[in-house]
Amino acid sequence: MKQPREILGPYELLRRIDAGGMAEVFHARLRTPSGFSREVALKRLFPHVADDRELLSLFQLESQVLASVNHPGVPQVFDFGSQDGTWFIAMEYVEGLTAAELWRAGASKGDPMPMPVSVAIALQVCEALHHVHERFAQGRHLAIVHRDVTPQNILVNGDGVTKLIDFGVAQWADTALPPRVRGTFAYMAPEQARGEPVDRRADIFAIGVMLYELTTGLRLFGGGSQVDTLNAVAE
Incomplete structure (x- = not known):
């Protein structure tokens, strides 16, 4: 039986792309009640990292840096926040x-x-x-x-x-x-x-x-x- 996909707020996590020491990145899909849908790359901070104030500050800074940049060579950021204590950044998904x-x-x-x-x-x-x-x-x-x-x-x-x-x-x-x-x-x-x-x-x-x-x-x-x-x- 096919396992249901993990949900994080309005995002459906389709597959994991990569993982590092602080976070993991997913190919995800935004779904809204109105039926709007968009593919995104969702970066999710590991729970144990969120307890470290310095590392959480770096994650928050990453979202601020991305939001301040508007260039085709840098992925756009769409969303930043936390859901049930899990911090995430949703950004442009790039196939490649x-x-x-x-x-x-x-x-x-x-x-x-x-x-x-x-x-x-x-x-x-x-x-x-x-x-x-x-x-x-x-x-x-x-x-x-x-x-x-x-x-x-x-x-x-x-x-x-x-x-x-x-x-x-x-x-x-x-x-x-x-x-x-x-x-x-x-x-x-x-x-x-x-x-x-x-x-x-x-x-x-x-x-x-x-x-x-x-x-x-x-x-x-x-x-x-x-x-x-x-x-x-x-x-």
Whole structure:
């Protein structure tokens, strides 16, 4: 017998797409009493994470950052809130593969991604990041930094359109959280790996690492333990 799908408020969870340390992402469908329906990507915070004030603040900040951005290279946010103590963000659903999946498909055959494709992906990410980095609100520069630009956080649809996703560790000018080394070690700028303050240059560094990997099929940092990777980046 087919199991009924899980419901979260007005959202029907169709399938789980991905999960990380803080949250899981579902392909979901919004249903309203009027009959309106829309497919969304729904990011749901794990219950144990919601008990951590700092991590909950990061999740709330992610929704604020997404809501402040209006660019085709960044998914739109539709909803943010909690249902019976479960926090969620509903955003634009993008059908496609991550740049990491495309990279692995080529690397497994010893065939790096064609240069024009790699550059096209990187250029679109640069355009999205430039928009994010230049965001102002009420005459004030928001100074948003993504801090986790990786192939895993870049979606490419069937038409080659690229979306930068997962602003879960982003910061901006109003961030009042204690400094932490957050992000993916192999794509961090050295100052980020050392736990120092970062600005947009950390995101630009990450794009350079990503472009190297996509075009060569090789990892720039990594191959050892996480600690080895972090030390290699920091040095």
